[in-house]
Amino acid sequence: MSYTIALNFEDGVTRFIGCKEGETVLDAAYRQKVNLPMDCSDGVCGTCKGHCEQGSFDLGDEYLEDALSDEEAAEGQVLTCQMVPSTDCVIQVPVASTLCKTAVGKLEGTVATVEQLSEDSIELSIDLDEGAELAFLPGQYIHIDVPGTEEHRSYSFSSRPGAARTTFLIRNVTGGLMSGYLTEQCKPGERLGLTGPMGSFYLRELTRPVLMLAGGTGLAPFLSMLEQLVEKGCEQPVHLIYGVNKDDHLVKTEVLDAFDEALPNFTYSTVVVDEASDHPRKGYVTHHMDAEVLHDGDVDVYLCGPPPMVDAVLKHFDEQGIAPQSFHYEKFTPNQAPGEAA
Template sequence: MTTAHDSVNHTVALSFEDGVTRFISVTPGQTVADASYRARINIPLDCRDGACGTCKAFCESGTYDGGDYIEDALTDDEADAGYCLPCQMTPESDLVLRVSGTAEMAKSGIGTFQATIEKLHWYADNTAGLTLSVEDRDKLNYLPGQYMNVKVPGTDEERSYSFSSGPEAEKLTFLVRTAPDGVMTTYLRERAAEGDTLTLEGPKGSFFLRDVKRPVLMLAGGTGIAPQLAMLEKIEKLAASGVVPAFPIHLAYGATWDKDLVEVEALERYAATIPGFTFDAIVADPASGHPKKGYVTQHLLPGHLNDGDVDVYLCGPPAMVDAVRKYFTGEGIDPTNFYYERFAVGVVAAPALAGAAA
């Protein structure tokens, strides 16, 4: 890594163990720890001199100058693996850091935002799309793949939904898989109207896009396509700015019924605008007229698996996640990185839910 500081501020996402992510702006030459404390985020810290290792974090994405420290605080092997010391490091790009401890310990709670329903769209009787405008949109930063908790108006309940829009989008979009008698379902079907106000809390979640350093395999089931759409929107923005993925990206998107396939037109657009991106849409129903039927694992080719040198992003119901893990084991494939998120129908908000029903 180079040691020269450039002349622009960089955004650093601090990802805590409880799934909360907070964003800070770091000025040229400033350490991540100093910027955190100026933002009133108390990450673990003791010596501030690179001598104790208390603040040790893991860099998920981005480049930086590691600064000066002693071997007792950070070994060469740890540094080579991506660990770093926020008290010494200065960013050379935007970063994502996995920080030890919880946001509560750091005295940095999740953000609360007010949003207005701009559009409520029904893809089918069991899938809705929400488009929201958010007050203080510039203060809501998130990583593509993360989710928000949404309070259900008129109740004490909340549900969790992954962004299907990229982090630069002016309007936020979400996919909602409905459930019979669910509180969110009841609200959307019986009371929701354009102009309604919703309260959102977050962002949260450790399922998000990392730097593309090897081939990528995305797997999605049903509304589990939501976080993948946010990731692809981010990749499309990067490609448009000249940051073209150096490796192929393939998405296998599965659904039970034809009506469960949503946003296929968006995927077709990404296939035309993102170099190296391909996708398959697959329907499990044997009576479907869709050209590809069965399960996503039945349509994976050796090139998609790349002998295990692949980053896998999987979002789907628990049964799909378990099936994919068993498939990898049966094929003798151990992906370099395997990021996954389960979602279930009709459950109260919990970590790692995407497009969850309510």
């Protein structure tokens, strides 16, 4: 038996490794040429300390209190030289990937489809090369090279982890480098380079109700998250509020309807800013966060949208005295990766 361990480094790079049953994370990483920090490898120095955000494991009792205190262990801190996983795990590594002599993954794929869904959004799907492995956490993003240039643009996955065909929901920006390529040149069969995955915005283990807030093409990471929940099941209530500027900017609602059917505890609502709209819910997402979706603060909030939206939600929470149990967000701008803009 083998477990998948996601190592999230301080510089935003994520590297996935396989860990054999009974093997420590440190040994598994070294076996796969990822040099995690270490000095002693005996649970004495604490150099290999990290934080396990998700998963089950055994630390044993061979390490010293000076290396890892009981309080740190209770908070999810681990020593990778002692940590033996019993499930898949997600670990925060408090150093840059370059210091561990590992790098972000590079791969290539072929454009399968490119479709303009509305005036401000494009859906791109890419078939990965046969044998290519692209693991990521639902919510993360990747760099996509712009053909004919030395530039790349960064987009969140809208497809589920492990899918051979990856999809992206991309904002159509007037004069944008990638937007111009996709709308004027890109055709099925063309080759694209990808680098990633990256980002600290991803779906954690669901232990309480979840509120998802999406602005425009910030819907993309939530589509990936919901795909994952359909595959793995979900017992907690999950509500998505999806806001756009105009009626015809609402896209993928048929997919959200399918999630509504597939996930008994999932609901969603849409909001349109345009005052001339006939949409039943107008304004901003902050106008439609009713008490029942906030669960008196016993809720995990995920937010992805343009900077003004993120700032408005943060201000709203502060003014209303709302303190969610956890709050994960990222901002994006047309020419910047979500993680880079936060």
